[in-house]
Amino acid sequence: MESVRxxxxxxxxxxxxxxVGLYIVLPNRLVVGPRWLLPILIxxxxxxxSATKHRHPNESSWVRRLTIVLIAVITVANVVSMGLLVxxxxxxxxxxxxNLVYSAVSVWLTNVIVYGLWLWEIDRGGPHLRAGGExxxxxxxxxxxxxxxxxxxxWHPRFFDYLYTxxxxxxxxxxxxxxxxxxxxxxxxxxxxxxxxxxxxxxAARAVNILK
Numbered sequence: 001m002e003s004v005r006x007x008x009x010x011x012x013x014x015x016x017x018x019x020v021g022l023y024i025v026l027p028n029r030l031v032v033g034p035r036w037l038l039p040i041l042i043x044x045x046x047x048x049x050s051a052t053k054h055r056h057p058n059e060s061s062w063v064r065r066l067t068i069v070l071i072a073v074i075t076v077a078n079v080v081s082m083g084l085l086v087x088x089x090x091x092x093x094x095x096x097x098x099n100l101v102y103s104a105v106s107v108w109l110t111n112v113i114v115y116g117l118w119l120w121e122i123d124r125g126g127p128h129l130r131a132g133g134e135x136x137x138x139x140x141x142x143x144x145x146x147x148x149x150x151x152x153x154x155w156h157p158r159f160f161d162y163l164y165t166x167x168x169x170x171x172x173x174x175x176x177x178x179x180x181x182x183x184x185x186x187x188x189x190x191x192x193x194x195x196x197x198x199x200x201x202x203x204a205a206r207a208v209n210i211l212k
Contacts, residue, residue, distance in 0.1 A: 007127040011159040012067075012120060015113050016042055019074045022106045022113075023081070029088060030081045030103055038077055042070055064126055071117045078110045082195055082203070089206050104203045108196060112170045115192040116163035122184055123162065130156060139185040140165065140178040170196040 020039045028035070045066055085103055120127060125136040142161065144151040161178070168176035173193040180186045 007130065007158065011163075012117060013046055015117055015159075015163070016046060016070060016074070019078075019110050019113050022110045023074075023077060026081055026103055026106055027099060030084045030107075032077070032080050032084075038073070041073055045070060064121070064128065067121060071114060071121060074110070074114050075118075078107060078114060079195060082107050082111075082199055085203050086198065089203060100203065100206075104199050107203075108170065108199045111192060111195045111199065112166050113163070115170070115188060116159070116166035118188050119162040119165060119185070120159050122188070123157065127159075137182070139180065139182040141181055142178045166192065169193060173197055 020042050023031070023038055024035065081103075085100070085107060089100065119140065123139045124130055129136065138145065140157070140162075142157055144155050148155075157178075165175075165178045169189050169192055173196065175189060180189045
């Protein structure tokens with residue numbers, strides 16, 4: 001297959017740093033372990049990962065494995081923060097509703113970003129395979145793929161397309177832009193919707209009711 005332009009690494013790196021920033025602003029009761037641990041675990045590996053500006057088909061296998069590990073670490077940390085937030089609402093004497101709203105927003109934004117990273121990393125084998133043209137079967141079907149007349153002949157999804165897809169799924173709790181085709185894509189859509197539903201429907205709604 002004909003190769004396409006390599007995908008730049010910086011959008012995903014900025015997304016990872018944004019997740020770190022959102023984690024830092026969470027209150028201590030929603031953070032497990034030292035507050036500095038997650039930022040260090042994410043920031044240090046970004047240094048060697050940022051040595052190359054693009055994802056290439058000939059990149060070392062450890063690059064993708066490390067990227068997936070970083071995304072998984074943030075995913076677990078965010079789910080734990082969501083669980084602690086729900087627990088705090090259910091068992092604690094909550095009086096700081098405004099802070100809980102801010103925390104819920106932080107958890108929800110992290111959820112959208114991290115699942116955008118997941119979709120970007122798994123679709124058709126990852127950005128390095130998409131750049132080389134030797135793609136696997138698609139995990140997502142974008143409108144431009146179903147109707148090529150909607151875009152230029154050389155169009156292919158970039159990081160922002162996956163981020164928007166994650167945003168649409170996180171707000172509607174269902175595919176609203178790209179349709180999941182593979183089992184792993186459907187699993188990601190389902191878990192993102194679950195976290196988003198809990199954050200919005202339970203946490204945020206309860207926090208709004210106790211705003212002072």
